[in-house]
Amino acid sequence: MTRTGTAREKILAAAIKLVRAKGFTATTVDDLCVEAGVTKGAFFHHFASKEALGAAAAEHWSKMTAAFFAEAPYHQVADPLGRLFAYIQFRRDILRGELAEFTCLAGTMVQEVYAAHPVIGAACNASISDHAATLAPDIAAAMCERGLDPDGSTTGWSAESLALHTQAVLQGAFILAKAKGGPTIAEESVEHLSRYIRLLFTVAEPSRSAP
Amino acid sequence: MTRTGTAREKILAAAIKLVRAKGFTATTVDDLCVEAGVTKGAFFHHFASKEALGAAAAEHWSKMTAAFFAEAPYHQVADPLGRLFAYIQFRRDILRGELAEFTCLAGTMVQEVYAAHPVIGAACNASISDHAATLAPDIAAAMCERGLDPDGSTTGWSAESLALHTQAVLQGAFILAKAKGGPTIAEESVEHLSRYIRLLFTVAEPSRSAP
Numbered sequence: 352m353t354r355t356g357t358a359r360e361k362i363l364a365a366a367i368k369l370v371r372a373k374g375f376t377a378t379t380v381d382d383l384c385v386e387a388g389v390t391k392g393a394f395f396h397h398f399a400s401k402e403a404l405g406a407a408a409a410e411h412w413s414k415m416t417a418a419f420f421a422e423a424p425y426h427q428v429a430d431p432l433g434r435l436f437a438y439i440q441f442r443r444d445i446l447r448g449e450l451a452e453f454t455c456l457a458g459t460m461v462q463e464v465y466a467a468h469p470v471i472g473a474a475c476n477a478s479i480s481d482h483a484a485t486l487a488p489d490i491a492a493a494m495c496e497r498g499l500d501p502d503g504s505t506t507g508w509s510a511e512s513l514a515l516h517t518q519a520v521l522q523g524a525f526i527l528a529k530a531k532g533g534p535t536i537a538e539e540s541v542e543h544l545s546r547y548i549r550l551l552f553t554v555a556e557p558s559r560s561a562p
Numbered sequence: 563m564t565r566t567g568t569a570r571e572k573i574l575a576a577a578i579k580l581v582r583a584k585g586f587t588a589t590t591v592d593d594l595c596v597e598a599g600v601t602k603g604a605f606f607h608h609f610a611s612k613e614a615l616g617a618a619a620a621e622h623w624s625k626m627t628a629a630f631f632a633e634a635p636y637h638q639v640a641d642p643l644g645r646l647f648a649y650i651q652f653r654r655d656i657l658r659g660e661l662a663e664f665t666c667l668a669g670t671m672v673q674e675v676y677a678a679h680p681v682i683g684a685a686c687n688a689s690i691s692d693h694a695a696t697l698a699p700d701i702a703a704a705m706c707e708r709g710l711d712p713d714g715s716t717t718g719w720s721a722e723s724l725a726l727h728t729q730a731v732l733q734g735a736f737i738l739a740k741a742k743g744g745p746t747i748a749e750e751s752v753e754h755l756s757r758y759i760r761l762l763f764t765v766a767e768p769s770r771s772a773p
Contacts (some may be wrong), residue, residue, distance in 0.1 A: 374674035376587035448677060449673060458737045462673045463585035465661060465740040475739035508757065512750050515738060519751040523734025529676040531750035539723050540730040543758070546719065550761035555711045 357414045360385035363509060366408035367415075372451040375405055375460045375471070385447065402468050405460060409474030412456040413481060420485065431492035432552055442521060443541040446534040450525075453534065455479075458522040481517050486514040493552060506551075513548070520544045570608045572598035577619035578626075583662040586616055586671045586682070612681050612738075616671060620685035623667040624692060631696065633714075642703035643763055647756060649697065653732060654752040657745040663743065669733040692727050697725040704763060717762075724759070731755045 369378040380401055384394050399403040416432035428483035446453050457478035461486035467473040485516070491510035493499035503509035521544075567575070576597035580589040591612055594603050606706035609615040636648035657664050672686035702712035714720035733757075734747035 373678050374585065374587055377674065377678065403703065457692075459673050459740070460645070461737060461741045463588065463668050465743070467584050467588065470691075472741065472743070479658055479738065479741050508750075513754070515747060516751050516754040519734035519738050519747075520731060521734065522596075523669075523730035523732065526672060526733040527690065527730050530672045530683065530690050531670070531678070532683070532687075536726060536730075537647040539719075540727050543719065543724070543727040543730075547754070547758040547761070550765060554761060554764075 358387070358389045358473070358527070361389060362394060362404065363408055363411040365541040367412060367456050368451070370405075370408065371454055373501060375463050375468075380404075402470060403466060405464065405471040408473040409457055409460060409471060409478050413474075416482060417485075419465060420482070431489040431496070435486065435489050435493065435548065438489075439517070439545045439548070443538055443545075446524075446541070446551055447477055448538050450529055450532075454525040454529065457524060458525060479522070480515070483511075483514040483518045486517060487511050489544075489548075490514055497552065508551075517544060517558060540549045569598070569604045572600060573605060573608060573615065574619055574622040577615055578623055578667050579662070581616075581619065581668065582665055582670060586674050586679075591615075608759055611614075614679060614684040616675065616679060617685040620682060620689050622670060624685075624689040627689070627693060628681065628696075631693070642700040642707070646700050647760065649700075650728070650756045650759070654749055657735075657739070657748050657752070659744075661740055663746075665736040665740065666733060667735060689738055690733070691726070694722075694725040694729045697728060698722050701725055708763065719762070724762075728755060736772045739743060 357413050362383055365383045366378065369382055380391065380394055383404070384391050386396075389428075394404075398407060423438075423441050423442045426433055428434040428437045457475040461475035461479075464475075470542055486509045490513050494501045494506070494510055499506050501510040501513065520540055524540035527540065528534050528537040573594055576594045577589065580593055580597055591602065591605055594615070595602050596604075605615075609618060623768050634649075634652050636645055637653045638647040644673045668686040668689035672683050672690075675686075676683040698721045705712045705717070705721055710717050712721040714723065731751055736750035738751065739745050739748040741747075
């Protein structure tokens with residue numbers, strides 16, 4: 352059970368746990384109340400509907416993950432490109448434990464709700480896109496250091512596009528991990544992502560090219 | 563409504579349509595019967611449970627997509643690496659229409675059911691992994707032509723791993739398309755995938771390296 356914090360916080364924590372394990376639709380209000388240890392009256396005091404809870408859970412997820420990543424060790428790397436690689440290594444390092452513990456609430460929910468609950472889909476998009484946006488300045492700085500236009504005019508790919516692509520790879524890696532029942536396949540996709548970025552920036556710097 | 567073929571085929575077609583639009587849990591047996599134009603008795607004559615229907619839908623999806631990709635134009639390209647690029651271009655070209663029309667049944671279902679319905683998860687895994695396996699021989703051939711070991715001993719990445727990574731990128735691209743409400747972001751991730759493979763094989767051939 353999820354029984355620390357206020358009733359609202361307990362319900363949000365319960366939502367994050369249960370939706371990551373079995374999806375949004377399969378998680379009932381009753382499930383949430385049992386997991387959070389609150390009454391149905393308390394649930395509907397805090398959330399007008401299950402849809403409102405879904406959107407609030409995505410927003411809570413965004414805040415939690417923003418705080419988690421803000422304190423992660425990759426920020427200690429001074430070089431922007433090095434920091435990006437350290438971020439990717441960190442994402443690989445946290446592919447641990449149960450699938451429901453390392454996969455993404457926003458990516459899981461949006462699969463189900465994009466058509467039926469646009470308000471939840473928008474909150475999931477904000478979660479994924481806002482996290483991607485934290486990577487774009489480092490990618491842009493690494494591009495500028497190598498004489499590349501971060502808007503993509505010289506390369507065909509922009510800093511923003513590469514930042515979003517990192518999240519696409521992670522989301523897809525989570526799906527393959529669920530399909531295969533463990534993180535190994537996800538680790539391999541994260542390694543492919545790291546290799547891609549290394550190649551992108553190697554080609555951009557002829558002096559670092561392979562002989 | 564989905565009303566061609568036998569009752570079983572109509573139910574499977576209805577499942578593919580409805581699950582891609584709103585997910586497995588949100589799709590009820592009643593929804594499936596209405597969409598397929600069959601009675602509940604007919605449904606349970608063909609499928610012992612909704613879980614059995616889910617697994618059969620993933621298997622039907624595998625057969626449908628296998629036939630679809632087997633007839634796709636990329637097979638006409640003679641060179642293995644060229645065929646792989648043509649496949650990726652084809653995947654980009656079919657990112658058209660409604661989200662429910664171009665996204666993947668297997669990737670959508672496995673997100674929800676991996677823990678609650680392992681039998682469906684296994685069928686989704688087979689669908690994704692079997693499709694990836696159709697790409698591995700071309701990747702292996704392209705690697706061999708360049709003196710690379712397809713098992714990855716010289717490169718750190720195997721043909722099988724790259725084949726699965728293409729599917730991770732596509733699945734993640736579908737999630738971002740659902741989050742952002744359209745295919746543009748998915749097209750960009752598919753372009754990043756194509757660029758990654760180009761760089762992998764460019765670096766493998768010093769004669770083709772950038773100056």
